[in-house]
Amino acid sequence: MNIASERSRPPADEPSVYAEAVARLLSEAGDGRGALLPLLHALQSEFGYIDDALVPHVAEALNLSRADVHGVVTFYHDFRRLPAGRHIVRLCRAESCQARGGRAIERAAVDRLGVAMGTTSSDGRLSLEPVYCLGLCATGPNALVDGVPVSRIDNGVLDRIVAQVSA
Amino acid sequence: MSRVYVSRDMASVALGADAVAQALAAAGAEVVRTGSHGLFRVEPLVEVETAEGRIAYGPVTPDEVTAVLDGSHPQRLGRIADLPFFAAQQRFTFARCGVIDPLDLADYAAHGGWAGLDAARELAPAEVVARVKDSGLRGRGGAGFPTGIKWQTVLDAAGPEKFIVCNADEGDSGTFADRMLMEGDPYCLIEGMAIAAYAVGAGHGYIYIRSEYPFAVATMRAAIECAVARIAPFTLEVRVGAGAYVCGEETALLDSIEGKRGQVRAKPPLPAISGLFGKPTVINNVLSLAAVPFILAHGPEAYAAVGFGRSRGTMPVQLAGNVRNGGLFEVGFGITLGELVNEIGGGSDSGRPVRAVQVGGPLGAYFPPSMFHLPFDYEAFAAAGGLIGHAGITVFDDSVDMAHMARFAMEFCAVESCGKCTPCRIGSTRGVETVDRIIAGQDVDAEIEILRDLCDTMKYGSLCALGGFTPYPVLSALDHFPEDFGGAPVALAAE
Numbered sequence: 001m002n003i004a005s006e007r008s009r010p011p012a013d014e015p016s017v018y019a020e021a022v023a024r025l026l027s028e029a030g031d032g033r034g035a036l037l038p039l040l041h042a043l044q045s046e047f048g049y050i051d052d053a054l055v056p057h058v059a060e061a062l063n064l065s066r067a068d069v070h071g072v073v074t075f076y077h078d079f080r081r082l083p084a085g086r087h088i089v090r091l092c093r094a095e096s097c098q099a100r101g102g103r104a105i106e107r108a109a110v111d112r113l114g115v116a117m118g119t120t121s122s123d124g125r126l127s128l129e130p131v132y133c134l135g136l137c138a139t140g141p142n143a144l145v146d147g148v149p150v151s152r153i154d155n156g157v158l159d160r161i162v163a164q165v166s167a
Numbered sequence: 168m169s170r171v172y173v174s175r176d177m178a179s180v181a182l183g184a185d186a187v188a189q190a191l192a193a194a195g196a197e198v199v200r201t202g203s204h205g206l207f208r209v210e211p212l213v214e215v216e217t218a219e220g221r222i223a224y225g226p227v228t229p230d231e232v233t234a235v236l237d238g239s240h241p242q243r244l245g246r247i248a249d250l251p252f253f254a255a256q257q258r259f260t261f262a263r264c265g266v267i268d269p270l271d272l273a274d275y276a277a278h279g280g281w282a283g284l285d286a287a288r289e290l291a292p293a294e295v296v297a298r299v300k301d302s303g304l305r306g307r308g309g310a311g312f313p314t315g316i317k318w319q320t321v322l323d324a325a326g327p328e329k330f331i332v333c334n335a336d337e338g339d340s341g342t343f344a345d346r347m348l349m350e351g352d353p354y355c356l357i358e359g360m361a362i363a364a365y366a367v368g369a370g371h372g373y374i375y376i377r378s379e380y381p382f383a384v385a386t387m388r389a390a391i392e393c394a395v396a397r398i399a400p401f402t403l404e405v406r407v408g409a410g411a412y413v414c415g416e417e418t419a420l421l422d423s424i425e426g427k428r429g430q431v432r433a434k435p436p437l438p439a440i441s442g443l444f445g446k447p448t449v450i451n452n453v454l455s456l457a458a459v460p461f462i463l464a465h466g467p468e469a470y471a472a473v474g475f476g477r478s479r480g481t482m483p484v485q486l487a488g489n490v491r492n493g494g495l496f497e498v499g500f501g502i503t504l505g506e507l508v509n510e511i512g513g514g515s516d517s518g519r520p521v522r523a524v525q526v527g528g529p530l531g532a533y534f535p536p537s538m539f540h541l542p543f544d545y546e547a548f549a550a551a552g553g554l555i556g557h558a559g560i561t562v563f564d565d566s567v568d569m570a571h572m573a574r575f576a577m578e579f580c581a582v583e584s585c586g587k588c589t590p591c592r593i594g595s596t597r598g599v600e601t602v603d604r605i606i607a608g609q610d611v612d613a614e615i616e617i618l619r620d621l622c623d624t625m626k627y628g629s630l631c632a633l634g635g636f637t638p639y640p641v642l643s644a645l646d647h648f649p650e651d652f653g654g655a656p657v658a659l660a661a662e
Contacts (some may be wrong), residue, residue, distance in 0.1 A: 032423070032603070035426060036427075038406070057451040072427065074319075075428040076409030077365065077410035077411060095340040095575070096341045099562060099563045099564075100488060100516070101489030128637060131410075132582075133340045135343035136181050137340060137485065137559065138178070138486060138487050138488070138494055138617075139182060149177050151182050
C-alpha cells in the first residue's frame, strides 16, 4: 500500500507536474464534450486528491473559469481536496444496512478503528468515509475496504477489517 | 474436467465468491464466471454442469469445493430454476442473468440476444416506437412515464444530433437491479439502447453509472468494446458519477455528463426536446431500456399480457434489508406487498416480527404490515401515499425506531441536496432539527405540526423528487407509527 502514500504526497515541483498530468490525462481520456468529470477522476486516481493548486491548470486546459472547476470539485462527494489515508474504509450508512444492524456496526467501527466517521486518522493511516448504498442491500452491513466489497459485517468481520487496515 | 459456474456479481464477491472460484480452479475445474441469479442467501453459489443440467450448491466456502465437485456437499439445491424462489418468477428482463458469461457474445446470441435489435431494424423507426408504446412499458426509474411516448417526442423532434442516455445512477438504498443487470447481462442494456437509438435517430449514447458500482463500470466498458461492430453506427460510452445521489434525477444527470455541478434543471423544456448539450435526448432507466429487447423480440402483446391495471409487464423487485430471502424477484405487476415480503421474502432475516417496509428507496414511504394487501402497481401505491420507485423493498424488524428513520430521511436529503431550491436545501436541515426536538420530547404536538407543515412546503415547493419526495418517508412514519413520536399507536387509537 505504499503506492497510495506515494500518490498522496504533493509533487515536489507542482506547477510543471500538474500541467503535464492535465495535458497527458486529457489526451488519454479524450477532450470531447463534458470532459471535466472524467479528467477530475483521472487526476484523483493519479494524485490521490484534487489539490487546490490543480484547479487553475484544469481550468486553463478546458477553457473554463477557476470558479467553474472549483464549483464542480466541491459539489461531488467523491472528489477530495486533501490526501486520503493509506487505507480507505467506506462504510454504508443507508437504510438497508441500517435494517441489518448497520448503526451498531458503525459505532463499533468508529470505536475500533479510532477515527471518526468522515475523517482521516492523524497518522495518515486510515480514512473512514460514509457511503450511501453499494447496491448489496440484502446482505448488509456493507463496506468497501480499499476498494474490495465486504458484506455481512459483524464483529468477527470487523476484526479482520481492523487487522487489514492496521498495517 | 467439470465445468462449474460461479457468479462474479459484486454481491457474490462481497460474500467470498472469488476465493471459491479460485479454489475450484485449483481443484481442476473449468470455472465460468456468470452474473448472479439473485438469491443472496445461497451465495457464494456454485453450479456444476451435469447430464441433468446445472446442479447448484450454496452457500459454499473455499474449503468445501471438493465436496461440491464430487456431489457430496450437504447444501445441494438442485437446479436453480426448480427452486420455489425462481420457479415463481417471470424473468423477461433477467432471463440470462446468472446463466451466461456476461461478456461472451456467442453465449448472449445463443440465449436469444440481439433478436430484439434485429427485429427492430426490420421495421421503420416509427413502428419500433409504436411497439414500445403498445407494450405499455413505463419508466422503471420510478416516475412511471410511458417509455414509448417519451421516444415519440424525441423521434418527432427535429435536429441533426440526438442522444440516448441511460440513467444507471442507482442510488436508492434497497435497489440493486440495475447493478445486477449491468454486471450479469450488459449486452441486454446495450441492445436496448441500440434499439432506442434506431427508433429515434440518435447517433451516440451515454451510460451514466455511479462510482459506487466499480464492477458495473468495468463490465459495461468491456461489453461496449466487444459490441462496437454489432451496434454500429450507434456508439456508446460510460460516464462515471462522483458520489452525488441527486444525479439520479434526470436533468441533474445531464448536467453532470456535461461536466457541470449536478444541479436540477427547471422543466420545461423536457429533455426529449432540449436535453444533453441542448439536443433532443431519450433518458431512460437501465430497466426500461433492458426491457425493450424482449418487447421487440417477442412482441408488445407478450409483454403487456402480464401486469395489473395500467402497470403492464414485469418488475424486477428487489427484496432488501432485514429479509430472509433477499434478492431479485422479477414478476408481473399485481403481486401484493405481503406476498413479496412474507411468502417470497420469507419474513425477516432476524426471525423477529416485520414491523415496517420502505418501498422505493430513501424517498419512498414506510408501510406497516396492516397495508401488506396493497398490490404492486404504480396507481395503488400512489393512492396509498407512497410510490413504487425503482421497486426496492427494504424490510425492518420490530427493533426499528421510526422516529429515527424519519430523522434519517431528512438528514439524507440535507447531505444530498443539490442546493438549487430553498425547500430542499433549507427544509431538510430544519427537518432534522425538528425531528430532534420531537425525539427529545420537547413540545411534541407543536413540533409535529411544524414538521407536517414543513413537509407540505417541501412536497409542493421543491424543484425535483429529492426535496419533493423526502416527505413520503417522514409523513408515512408519522402516520403509521405515531407511537415512535410520543403518540398513541394506530391500532389502539382505532379501537
